Amino acid sequence: MLQQLVNGLVLGSIYALIALGYTMVYGVLQLINFAHGEIYMAGAFLGLYLTVSLKLPFPVAFVLAMAGAALIGVTVERIAYRPLRRSPRLAVLISAIGMSIFLQNLSLYLNGPATRGFLPPFKVYPIRIGEIKTSSLEVIILVVAILLMVGLQYLIRRTKIGKAMRATALDKETAALMGINVDRIISYTFAIGSSLGAAAGVLVGMYLNAVDPMMGLMPGLKGFVAAVLGGIGNIPGAMAGGLILGTAEVFGVAFMRSEWRDAIAFAILIVVLLIKPSGILGQNTQEKV
């Protein structure tokens, strides 16, 4: 039981990191960035090349992979979403799906279709605490994910940029009247969300020792489910949603057949949409007039 819980939290912290990107972008633009799974994939490739090919020290490579993915995320917004800011939702949705397919194909072209191994550039030890078997890599994943989430929470709650992001998410027109450059805040949002997705990509790439151009598809969908589960647009919700989804999946696989793993996430999505579409932490968005 405890073993499953640990595995669930490790998986869940990954889902949470991915979910944050969806939820932050949704918060400011009411847009599902379907290219987010591909940002995660791009992060994994960047991490792979920076550590294995360029042999950079891992922390440096990790930060650079996050920065590179941030740049990709900002560019995606610039070319695929910003020109459609005043267009119908459907047009933006199609643009998002198109961007996702484009990035997959670009990656296929640049990296080839084969799965690459991504051995962690540091030694991984098995760790045993009582009944629980884990590894130093799992501990690193959990700690890094938690640090990033705490850092994000600090940024959003305490810094001027974070407050401007929240103000922009609530009311873009009034935010502009405060002297906030709304386009710039939207770029920051994409940058931060993308860098968290890339962090998840690098961690998973090493954890599974596998990186490939289609790797963003399923985690992208799971991250989206986690964001909806927590209440899309809600940052603590995305964190909670990720952890719940990861844990549910691990327990589900333990008690059912492992082929049902992916079905569990989508069953959760359907149940949430039927029972509480605003998610477990979603507020009613009604504002005082």
Add this chain to the structure above:
Amino acid sequence: MLVIKNLETHYGNIRALKGISLEIKKGEIVTLIGANGAGKTTTLKTISGLIKPTRGTITYEGQEISGKAPDAIVQMGISQVPEGRRVFTRLTVLENLEMGAYARRDQEIGQDMDKVFGLFPILKERQRQPAGTLSGGEQQMLAIGRALMARPKLLLLDEPSMGLAPLIVRTIFNIIQNINAQGTTILLVEQNAHLALSVADRGYVLETGQVQLADEAKKLLNDPRVRKAYLGD
């Protein structure tokens, strides 16, 4: 200080402003009155850069500002208190005020915060509360305080009396006069014509996107056309 000439603004094909001209001199309270849908809010949004005009000029302290981005206009010293208050409901009162000072880089933000708390002591008591939990009157005070945090030279107010009890409206209008007395020029948009004209130096009457009358506020108060259309005579 602000000179608007032949301003036209469209929403798609709808021509909301049909060539309005007006002028605000430093230190004045100028009011823009008119019925619902006359184009008052559109005028303020065009000044603030939220909508681009299709024709005409807006000159502020000798500089053309139409076409500039809203954040650039705020930095030049024009702040707006939007219609319906539009406080950031899930930010605290303090955070709302901080957002008002977003474009500033100087060291005197704290001082101005104290000034705002001096004008509206209730905001100081409520500073840790989410703005959405404030009453309508308190939200209006917050919206005004937030705009003042930008240290504007010209303050645009869009229907500050809307939906508020008469006693609170009185308080807010006293404070508006107080703000003006301390040197801030004011453009006051109102549907409550009597109230607006009683505090303003000059007024413009807007009807379906055009300026119908422009005069000293005292004269407009006694103008039979204004009395008939807006003061219920």
